[in-house]
Amino acid sequence: MTTGAVEVVVDRLGAAGDGIAEHTGQRLFIPGVLPGERVAVRPGAARGDGRAAAVVRRLSNAETRTTPACRHFGRCGGCALQHLAPAAYAAWKRATIIEALSRHGLAETTVADVLVVPPGDRRRAVFSAVGRKEGAAIGFAEAQAHAIVDLAECPVTAPALVRLLPALKAAFAWLLGSGERGQAIATLTSSGVDLVLEIGPAPDLAARERLARLATEADIARLSWRKPGRTVEVLVQRRPVQVHFDGVPAVFPPAAFLQASLAGEAALIAEVLAGVGNATKVLDLYAGIGTFSLPLSQRAGVTALEGDAEAVRALAASAAAARAAVLVERRDLARDPPDPSMLDRFEAVVFDPPRAGARAVAEALAASSVATAVAVSCNPQTFARDARILVDGGFRLLRVRPIDQFLWSPHVELVAHFRREAS
């Protein structure tokens, strides 16, 4: 065997999709391998509660192994699980939710089968770019590294966004000096592509003219620039940029949050509407630009709370244009959660927090007498923590529906329905 290499059998998949094996009491995280496979690996740097290890040679193949869909798999940081056959892949995503729930004493929960979105449905991509002497490279950051794999294809992302890559690569070649980094946040909306370029120096007049030509040639609906961490400056707006939530038109601010895939979003909306049922007064927390508020407003009066000023403005404008019954208010829900007496004015509460979850909101709900709660989450760990708070506060967790809109990544989205137990 190659010097420094050890032979191990992969025990299971970890949270990041890496294979996990134990060797002389040490945990090894091994990318690209599957449970049951025997592999020669070289242990490397410390990682979490173990060490990262690189595969020297795979000595056996699991029955669940399949051919990856993309030539970049293994080097590109976008995907972790293309080598896992579809049924085992869906089962693994479902198991991550069941495990998280079990850790909080909720193992008995009904977790439905995973709805997996089709390839090519991802409509929002954050491409990273780096300037090089010979041009620029553009793609997703390389797995476990800062290098960027120059993308020639991406079966996950919508073809309309992948088609932009050559033009973006050419633009970054003159926007970035050698070694400089930038990002392109591309979103496919109902009006076409919304593009935000994130680069340090402000584009000068000549660069702005070139970017205007790029927008026309690539038929980009709106092209903006922002310095990392700063507000966006729109450089070219060729038409108003809209999305539709269950058919209701919504204003889309540059690089705003949007559910990652169209099929995933449709499934999330359907699950939220089903969970809310016939409630006529609904509170939508972490409302964003109205993914749930606007569809809900077609059957109920909605109050929407959201922390981002731009999203609040957009949702208020969309609600006014659609004559929808949505009252929108800006609020930091972590620092200033609604108190139980405010919650009691609603028959149902929907909450869709960022990855950190909604502990303060869950505590307020637990102390309220709200009858129905619907949680949307992209993080099973914080969801399970918050679900425990609701259950301890008298809710029953009726069911969880996993929706895999992050195809071949280790992430999974879910919707959960809660109903207060009759006392």
Ligand SMILES: C[S@@+](CC[C@H](N)C(=O)[O-])C[C@H]1O[C@@H](n2cnc3c(N)ncnc32)[C@H](O)[C@@H]1O
């Ligand atoms: C996962 S997104 C969901 C947005 C929306 N429900 C949707 O589906 O498009 C989470 C939202 O929470 C908002 N947010 C994050 N932290 C917040 C906070 N502390 N208070 C209020 N809103 C917050 C973000 O701006 C974002 O719009």
